[in-house]
Amino acid sequence: MTSEPTASGSAASGSAAANRRTFLRRASAVAAVPVGAGVFGLPAGTAHAAGTAGLPGFEPVPVGSMGPALNADGYYVGRIEGNLYWVTDAYYQAMFLSTRHGVVLVDAPPTIGTNLLRAIEDVTRANGRPGKVTHLVHSHAHADHIGASVLFGNDVVRIGHRVNRELLLRADDPNRPAPKVTFDSRYTLSVGGEHLELAYHGPNHAPDNIYVYAPAYRTLMLVDVLFPGWVPFKSLAVSQDIPAWIKAHDVALSYPWTTLVAGHLGRLGVRADGELQKEYMADLEAGVRAAIKSVDPTPYFQEYGPGGNAWAIFSTYLDAVARTAADPVAGKYLGRLAAADVFTFDNAATLLESLRIDSGVLGPFGIRP
Numbered sequence: 143m144t145s146e147p148t149a150s151g152s153a154a155s156g157s158a159a160a161n162r163r164t165f166l167r168r169a170s171a172v173a174a175v176p177v178g179a180g181v182f183g184l185p186a187g188t189a190h191a192a193g194t195a196g197l198p199g200f201e202p203v204p205v206g207s208m209g210p211a212l213n214a215d216g217y218y219v220g221r222i223e224g225n226l227y228w229v230t231d232a233y234y235q236a237m238f239l240s241t242r243h244g245v246v247l248v249d250a251p252p253t254i255g256t257n258l259l260r261a262i263e264d265v266t267r268a269n270g271r272p273g274k275v276t277h278l279v280h281s282h283a284h285a286d287h288i289g290a291s292v293l294f295g296n297d298v299v300r301i302g303h304r305v306n307r308e309l310l311l312r313a314d315d316p317n318r319p320a321p322k323v324t325f326d327s328r329y330t331l332s333v334g335g336e337h338l339e340l341a342y343h344g345p346n347h348a349p350d351n352i353y354v355y356a357p358a359y360r361t362l363m364l365v366d367v368l369f370p371g372w373v374p375f376k377s378l379a380v381s382q383d384i385p386a387w388i389k390a391h392d393v394a395l396s397y398p399w400t401t402l403v404a405g406h407l408g409r410l411g412v413r414a415d416g417e418l419q420k421e422y423m424a425d426l427e428a429g430v431r432a433a434i435k436s437v438d439p440t441p442y443f444q445e446y447g448p449g450g451n452a453w454a455i456f457s458t459y460l461d462a463v464a465r466t467a468a469d470p471v472a473g474k475y476l477g478r479l480a481a482a483d484v485f486t487f488d489n490a491a492t493l494l495e496s497l498r499i500d501s502g503v504l505g506p507f508g509i510r511p
């Protein structure tokens with residue numbers, strides 16, 4: 143697979159890029175509109191009815207799940223506290239410290255892209271501190287969170303977990319240079335009077351995902367684990383170690399943070415968001431465990447067994463279990479967590495697979511009597 147064009151390459155050229163900017167501006171505008179206004183001019187409450195162009199309709203996003211309005215360039219930059227700031231495009235988030243000696247940035251999501259430079263310029267022009275990004279911390283190696291790393295050049299000091307370096311060397315993506323500074327368990331980054339405590343507590347969403355804590359501002363940045371105001375992204379945030387990802391909920395809450403930068407969507411997190419996601423996950427797990435017991439596998443074996451289509455048995459049976467588990471949970475959280483109707487089925491299906499292969503809850507595929 144070829145990599146995305148680099149910033150110095152062709153990304154900004156041609157009408158495709160212009161079209162993408164237009165699309166993103168329009169999409170951002172929609173994302174920032176308080177939901178009462180509805181989408182595409184539809185009155186609130188009908189947004190979930192029929193979709194346009196045959197696309198599915200979904201329930202409206204609760205107002206409390208939305209973040210601040212974006213500016214005309216499609217981003218919002220705000221102070222968390224003191225010299226700590228965050229940037230969002232309503233899809234992704236980055237965080238930065240403005241220090242006496244330059245800026246320490248955590249993550250460089252490509253969708254925010256060059257708006258990261260604009261946001262940092264906005265802040266440092268106002269506070270008179272140097273605007274050059276001297277340090278770039280990688281939460282983890284995934285391209286959707288650090289794919290704009292290339293914008294910060296060769297001189298920036300990139301910092302990540304040891305495994306982050308291994309993954310990025312393997313990826314060999316010009317947009318994501320590997321960090322030269324790595325650590326195994328803990329690393330305190332001190333720049334110009336400001337401090338970040340980086341910690342590795344084992345794999346979770348990704349094998350290299352770290353906890354970035356700003357103790358002076360009681361702010362934790364942990365990406366792709368908690369989703370303030372929303373259900374987790376598809377398939378439990380496409381996490382690579384589901385039991386460890388679930389455990390990471392408690393590790394995150396063991397920090398004394400009051401503000402969470404979760405890496406996704408339009409607003410910051412508070413502790414109640416962590417507790418609510420734990421409830422959602424507990425309900426989902428209870429639902430999946432119950433559905434493994436309650437869904438009768440017989441019809442699937444009868445339908446596809448005689449033809450020898452083993453995968454059809456698995457596919458239809460597992461989908462039936464996930465659907466049985468997901469529907470009541472989606473219903474319970476609609477209005478409390480955005481997109482409960484969008485991703486709860488995928489999340490249930492992923493949890494089902496983890497319960498089967500990680501925890502040994504095998505249902506009809508257990509030890510043959």
Ligand SMILES: [Zn+2]
Nearest residue numbers: 284347348366
């Ligand atoms: Zn990720």
